C-alpha cells in the first residue's frame with residue numbers, strides 16, 4: 001500500500017474487515033477447555049503491530065487501530081519514546097496498546113519482538129510496516145515557499161522537477177535507506193510472518209512512497225503536494 005494514502009485511508013481499508021470478524025460466537029459450553037499452562041490460546045481480539053509507532057503516521061495508525069477495537073503493539077526503536085507514545089494512547093482511553101522495542105534493521109530485535117507477540121497473543125492479524133527514512137536531503141524552504149510553488153500554476157511535471165532540483169542523496173544516505181527501508185522491512189516481515197499466518201485472515205500493509213516509483217511524475221497529484229506532506233517530511237528531521 002502506498003503512502004499516497006493517509007493514515008486514515010490505511011486504517012479504514014482494514015476496518016470493514018475488522019468489524020466483520022470481531023463478533024465470533026461464544027464457544028459451546030461443552031467445548032473442551034484448554035488447560036492452563038498449555039499452548040497459549042490465540043487472542044480473541046484482533047491484534048495489530050505497527051513499526052515506527054512513536055510518531056508521525058505510525059502513531060496515528062496505532063491510535064486509529066486501537067480506537068477501532070484492535071489490540072495494538074506499538075513498536076519503536078527508542079525505548080523511552082515508544083513507551084511514552086503507548087502510555088499516551090492508554091491515557092486517551094485505549095488500554096489495549098502495549099509497547100515493545102523494535103529496531104527494524106536489527107534481526108535480534110525482530111526475533112525478540114516475535115517471541116513477545118507469540119507468547120502474549122499467539123498470532124498477528126495486521127502488520128503495518130510503517131517505519132522508514134527518506135534517505136535524502138530536501139531543501140524545500142519554508143511553508144510559504146512551498147505554498148507559493150503549489151499555487152504558482154506550475155503543472156505536476158514542473159513541480160516534480162522543482163522538487164528534484166532540491167533533493168540530494170549521498171552514498172551514505174543511500175546505503176542507510178536500503179538498510180532500513182528494504183532489508184529492515186524484509187527482516188521484520190520474515191520474523192513475524194509465521195504469526196501472521198497463524199491468523200485466520202492475516203494481512204500486511206507496507207507504507208511506501210510515490211518517490212519510490214519510476215513513474216512518479218505521472219502520479220504526482222495536488223493532494224500529494226499540500227503542505228502537510230512537506231511538514232511531515234520536514235518534522236522527521238530529514239530535510
Ligand SMILES: NC(=O)c1ccc[n+]([C@@H]2O[C@H](COP(=O)([O-])OP(=O)(O)OC[C@H]3O[C@@H](n4cnc5c(N)ncnc54)[C@H](OP(=O)(O)O)[C@@H]3O)[C@@H](O)[C@H]2O)c1
Pocket residue numbers: 003051052053054055056057058076077078081102103104105130131132133134180184207208209210228229230232233235236
Ligand atoms: N509523511 C510523508 O509525506 C511521507 C511520504 C512518503 C513516504 N513516507 C513514509 O511513510 C512512513 C511514515 O512517514 P512519517 O512521515 O510518519 O515518518 P516519520 O515521522 O519520519 O516517522 C518515521 C518513523 O520510523 C521510525 N524508524 C526509522 N528508522 C527505524 C528503524 N531502523 N527501526 C524502527 N523504527 C524506525 C522512526 O523512529 P525514530 O522516531 O526513532 O526516528 C519514526 O517512528 C515512513 O516510512 C516514510 O518514509 C512518508
